[in-house]
Amino acid sequence: MARTKYTAVPLKYKEVEGISARTFSEHFKLYEGYVNKTNEIYEKIANNFADPSKSAGTYSEYGEAKRQLSFNLGGMWNHKLYFGDFEDGKGTKPSENLVKAMTEDFGSFDKWKEDFVATGMAARGWAMLCYGLDDGHLHNVVLDAQNAGFPATVVPVLLMDVYEHAYFIDYGTARKPYVEAFFKNINWDRISKRYEKCTRMHRTWTE
Numbered sequence: 755m756a757r758t759k760y761t762a763v764p765l766k767y768k769e770v771e772g773i774s775a776r777t778f779s780e781h782f783k784l785y786e787g788y789v790n791k792t793n794e795i796y797e798k799i800a801n802n803f804a805d806p807s808k809s810a811g812t813y814s815e816y817g818e819a820k821r822q823l824s825f826n827l828g829g830m831w832n833h834k835l836y837f838g839d840f841e842d843g844k845g846t847k848p849s850e851n852l853v854k855a856m857t858e859d860f861g862s863f864d865k866w867k868e869d870f871v872a873t874g875m876a877a878r879g880w881a882m883l884c885y886g887l888d889d890g891h892l893h894n895v896v897l898d899a900q901n902a903g904f905p906a907t908v909v910p911v912l913l914m915d916v917y918e919h920a921y922f923i924d925y926g927t928a929r930k931p932y933v934e935a936f937f938k939n940i941n942w943d944r945i946s947k948r949y950e951k952c953t954r955m956h957r958t959w960t961e
Contacts, residue, residue, distance in 0.1 A: 757800065759793045762786045763834055766841050772935025777923045778837075784919060785837065788829030788900075795823045821901075828900030832880060835913045843941030852942075852949045859892045867937070870894050874916050874933050881916060884908040885952035887959040907959070909952050912945050 762785055769775040798804075804815035811817065848856070853863050860866035866883075873894045874881035880897035888907045897903040914936055921932030 757796050760789050760830060762789045763838065765837055770840050770935075770939040771844070772924070772931070772938060773840075773921075774924050777921070780923065781833075781915075781919060782837070785830070785833035788826045788833065791826040792823065792830050795819055795826065799823075824901040825899065828897075828904070832897075832900060832910075832913055832915070835910055836915050839912065839941050839944055840939050841941055841944075843939045843944075846940070846942040848942045849946035849949070851953075852946045855892055855949065866892070866894070870912075870914075871933055871937075874914050875929060877916050879903075879915075879917055881914045882910055883912040884910050885949065885956070887952070887956050890953070890956045890960075909948075909955065911949050911952060912940070 762782070765778060765782060767778075769778060799816075799819060804819065806816050808814055809816040809820075848863065856863050856866040860869055870881060870883060873896055877896040878898040879900065879902070882895050882897055882904075884893050884895060884905070885891075886893060886905075886908050892911070893905075893908065895903060895905060895908075914933070916929060916933075918927070921929060924935075925932050
């Protein structure tokens, strides 16, 4: 059976405060590229382009396809969340339950934000607020690439792209004002609902 092909989710906005229409237009092309490459690699694997019995860690066509698949899957899913979390985000606030969890794990919402901003300034690729299905806690982690640094048994709650392409058109090499713009536009209603789903998943995971 042929795998259903992935498609990029269209943006429902052109720009947000602090991030221009041109940035989103160019950035979205990268998202589409990850989607297309994911489909291409899956199709090659399905068509037996390489012998899996010859796969090796040093080098093999099959192994390289698998490495690039993980990179493109990460790029596809990371960007899907990232772009979706801007939609209608102006003026929203995190839920009481999410703020309570941030307070328990970081000391307060402001301390969580301070740590998340610092995580974003340190990262080469992404800053991620994630929920641990195993421990039931929130974590801010660095992803240095689309497929590097993602801990096992965690679910993304909020993703901030800090690759230069996310802000270079608007801010040049200055990442901090982009991070500030990012926070002005987060759809906290969506993030809060995702957090609640994570807590339900945690209960199932630890049964």
